[in-house]
Amino acid sequence: MTATTSSCSCDEYAATSVGRRGLLRGAALLGAVSTFGTTVVTTSQGTAWGAPASSVIVVLSMRGAADxxxxxxxxxxxxxxxxxxxxxxxxxxxxxxxxxxxxxxxxAPLVPLWNAGKLAAVHATGLPVANRSHFAAMEEVEDADPGSSARVGWLNRLLGADALTSPVQGLAVGSAAAPASFVGTQPVMTMPDLATVTVAGGDPANPQDARLRSLRTMWGSSATAMGSGVRTSLAGSAALKQATAQPDRSASYPATGLGQALSAVARTLRADIGVSLVTVDQGDWDMHTDQGTATSGRLVTNATDFAKAVAAFSADLGPVADKVTLVTISEFGRRVAENANAGTDHGWGNVMFVAGAGVKGGRYLGTWPGLQNTLDADLAVTTDYRSVLAEVVASRTTASTAAVFPGFRRERVGVMQGQ
Structure with missing residues (x-):
């Protein structure tokens, strides 16, 4: 989980956002952590790398609880x-x-995707029990294993359920720390952006570089977790450098954190270097005050950024779009009634968007529970968020959903083809 800056008055959100150091401390308990420059890899045992990914799942987290x-x-x-x-x-x-x-x-930028049947919305989704703490809800959503004491995220379990084929199969973009969904024993690469992927003092593009030769000599045959980490880091850095050979189309995206992160993701996926699971974040959805109207305000700003960035991402993928599915998630929704400050407070049910390959789009899905106009009324959850994620996993990977979401019996959502 990455630290997120919010302009709202929610002290709990600001105080409990997890920074890079705290995340790495947790990851270190599960495996070695190798850091070169600003690229971080959490590693398990050594793995052989091979073929490009046949499908890609991109998880876009709307941090702060979108309305x-x-x-x-x-x-x-x-x-x-x-x-x-x-x-x-x-x-x-x-x-x-x-x-x-x-x-x-x-x-509006997403309407062409909707009309083409490539975008759907599932309403009244969320955790099975309301949790209004940003920190606790984020952890619960990203662990997706209620009652377990193991700190392993659902995406890390998904990596473990599939045979690893690339040092960058799991990739968190836009921060130097991975979200809780990626924490675990499987190797994960994180990068703020492609320009910062480097081995400090070395040139991954030059196999004869003296520093890289020294690292390979020192750790190349080591059976330790550190040795595995160094080898994975070197291989991952070299793989990501291949992505810089792809055309840079970042100018077609919003000049925002989300826009530039998705630009880097598209550029990396076009390089076809084996990335199959990706996370990106969009923050500042915690709008207790001045949420705005239909035409202006904080929600319009965030929604516009989201729509323009996802639309640009879809167009930028080119032929790779046929294997990329994007799904959104937020820790919880907002209350039904607006508050005295023209904002909304922490709620429960929310909406999830699913876009891209394999989606049966142009539809609103889920069971609508109806709304109540009382001070503390929530949008009730009628679809467990894991049912949406599990349907994406079942449709786009060969992994067992039982391994990814232990003890959970998914219900049919109908958002993915063949499900």
Whole structure:
């Protein structure tokens, strides 16, 4: 989990965001941690690397708890408008409307994907039991193994369920620390951006580099976890350097953290170096105050960034798009009623977007529970978020969903082809 800066007044969110040092301390308990420059690899035992990935899952975390009731508006439920007299999104401005739902107008860049059947929304998703603490909810969502004392994330278990074929098969982009979903015994590469992927004092593109030769001589045959870590780091750095040979189309993305992270992801995936699981973050969704109207304000800013970045990412992938599926997640949603500060407080149910390869899109999915207009009313959860993730995993990988989500029996969502 990466540290996220929020402009809201939620002290719990700011105080409990986990920084790079804390994350690495937790990872070190599970395996060796090798750091070269700003690239970090958490490692297990040595692995042989080989073929490119046949499919890719990109998990986009909307940190701070996005307001799903604003992103996908239940305009057919009159309680929505009664509960939000100042911040409700008018039905007339919604996009891709059906009888119950419509997309926020700031999501206009995503409408072509929706119309092409490449984007779907699953509403009333979330944790099986409400948890309004950012820190605890993030941990629970990303561990996805309630009751377990093992600190292993669901994406790390997914890496373990598939045969590793690349030192960069699991890749966290946009930070020097991996999210909790990647923490575990399987090797994971993290990078703030492609430009910072380096072995300090060495040139991964030059196999004759003296520093790299020294590292290979020292650790090349070591059976220790550190030896495995060094070898993985060297191989991963060299693999990611291949991505810099791909055209840089970052100018077509928003000049934001999310936009530039997704640009780096697309550039890396076009290099086809074996990446199969990717995480990126978008922060600042914790809008207790001044959430804004349908045309301006903090939510419009974030939603516009999200929509433009994902649309640019889809276009940038080119032929690789046929094997890339993107899914969004947030730790929880927001309350039904707006608060006295024209914002929304911590809630429960939310919306998840699924886009790209294998998606049965152009549809709103999930069971709508109806809304109540009381001070503490939540959007109830009718679809466990793990059912959405498990359907993506079952559709796009050969892994057992039982291994990835222990003890969980998924329900059919219908968002992915063949599921």
């Amino acid at each position: 799903g009731l604003s992103l996908v508006v239940p305009h057919g439920d009159p309680t929505y408008y009664a509960a939000r007299p100042r911040i409700a999104v008018p039905a007339a401005s919604l996009l891709a409307k059906d009888a119950m739902f419509g997309l926020h107008p700031a999501l």
